[in-house]
Amino acid sequence: MSALPASPERSHRSLLVKLLLVVALFFAFGFALVPLYDAFCLATGLNGKTARAPSIGVGGLARQAPSSTIDRSRVVTVEFTGTVMPGLPWEMTPLTDRLDLHPGELHQARFRVHNRSNQAIVGQAIPSVSPGLAAQHFEKLDCFCFAQQTLAAGETRDLPLTFIVKPQIDPDIRTITLAYAFFIVPPPRSSTESPADPTAKTLARR
């Protein structure tokens, strides 16, 4: 050690501190990627998540699509599919398999959901639009996925969805698939708590 140029220990230490800073920086960067990713996807709709309809919370169907913007020159096919995730004893079938529509038209589709178990269960549907780029232009005016759904034991219910495919949608997109995955909402941990669930506050992002 003593044969090395002036005070190697000190220059070792300063380089060590710098490198540790780089490590800390990249660790922070990894976490920073999460909000960055969300912001990026919100702006572009890349991950197939639909932007939240602006009318929600004010008055449901208050805002009608202006009929003047209906683009009758082209037809877009919308396909519907539904899955029930493991742990939720439900069945889900789209009553409308597919719709051929003009962009700008207001349409409604229905899904039949059946609770196979003998107890009431709360479920939450998570939508996904593919191709992802279509998500931005897939406007849901009303959707059963905006709220948690409670099905009594053995209950069967038809859940509606009202939507518009906006005319601004890319002309290359001729088919859009809307897929729902129903997840179980775990019952609140203590019965005295209000049934506020962590999933509830994230609903705004759908």
Next chain:
Amino acid sequence: MNSDAIALDDHSHAPSGVMRWLTSTNHKDIGTLYLCFSLLMFFFAGALAMLIRAELFQPGLQLFQPAVFNQLTTMHGLIMIFGAIMPSLVGFANWQVPLMIGASDMAFPRLNNWSFWLLPAAGILLISTFFVPGGALAGGWTMYPPLFIQGGIAYDIAILAVHILGVSSIMGAINIIVTILNMRAPGMTLMKMPMFVWTWLITAFLLVAVMPVLACAITMLLADRNFGTHFFDAAGGGDPVMFQHLFWFFGHPEVYIMILPAFGIVSTIIPTFARKPLFGYVSMVYAVASIAFLSFIVWAHHMFTTGMPLGGQLFFMYTTMLIAIPTGIKVFNWVATLWRGSISFETPMLFALAFVFLFTIGGFSGLVLSLVPVDIQLQDTYYVVAHFHYVLFSGSAMAIMGGVYYWLPKWTGHLYDERLGKIHFWLTAVAFNITFFPMHFLGLAGMPRRIPDYALQFADFNRIASLGAFLLGASQLLWLYIVIKCVRGGAPAGNQPWDGADTLEWTQTSPPPYHSFVIPPLVK
């Protein structure tokens, strides 16, 4: 002062027996530990590969249920990458970097001890998952959610193990950077450093940058699994695809972490046995640096089928294809080094030449996969398996074997058995191609990876691949025998067994003194 220090250091004052290895701060001891650990892991993960190929020997389920098969593929990948390839390259760095730059030891010897001894802990944790309820992790080495969120206790253990491995890698990388930047012998400027040292310097920077991102991603997995967060859980508004972005932001530089030091080894071996200086040294340095830079902006080519807009696909396709340029520079430089050289074909040279040839095949199949329309067809098929084994086995692993043969005389003081070494080389090179070349055809025909059963039309190629794999596995036992035989004895190597070698380690005795370069050499 100087002479006192030398007098003290000349006596090996390290504890003997087990304590020598447990408490060692000597870069040579720690390098040996790294290499032994990775050899052990290589054989363990290799045994898992034998089981995989045994199951795939014929269609139908013979030996394992699908859940067990998934555990085998996942653990084979994880252990080979984090347990075998990466530690062995760090072992090379520990042995060779101080010797090649004329330093007396690593910059932080105690940190060095710690970074090694974290590895066995992580390795034991990983392997112990085979014995926990629910079995070992089976979600693929890429740890994708939602599978990785749903698994049992093995998944938590694996996250802890990967965290430990990451800490070890970061500490090792910091140690290597400080050693290289601060402890070079007087006169050794950066552009006079041996190529192996350059490649490790750049690799170490990659490690420092991307291991923390992996730590982030698996911390989020852990939180999703145990603390009720929803980073990747779609039910709570998370997005599993985000994990893939985080993972491959680490994962793509990671593949260069595994290949750049191998480039360094080959760049050392070829000039020695061609008896010519490395052609285009400066362009080699810049090529490695540009590969490292590009590795940060290509990650999403692993995710072309996750639904990406055209612009994104084009960007990642073009940047991926761009990597072929610096890689091509390296390949052509190696070939130019051979041109009109006085070439001899000792075992290390055979491995290095096979590396250049086979790695280039792997690089070309990578270029094929970089094309979006082709990749959408080939995603998750055996074509991908063939590609990454051509770059990881005939790339990294065969360069490591060549490096072991090259430096074994220096490390042990004995010459290895050249005849057996050549037999080992030919067995390995031939068996490797029998194993993995048919996988290209299987993938092109549509056989999916990570599935224990397959359609009947794939039976012939799979049988060939399995037979090749058994031969490949058995050949490595010969390697183990050669290494052990060389460690135990053999013809004395002398200071410089290879007449074409010109780096500093060959100025030392074989094996080098426990404390070498106590007085730094003067590099002109």
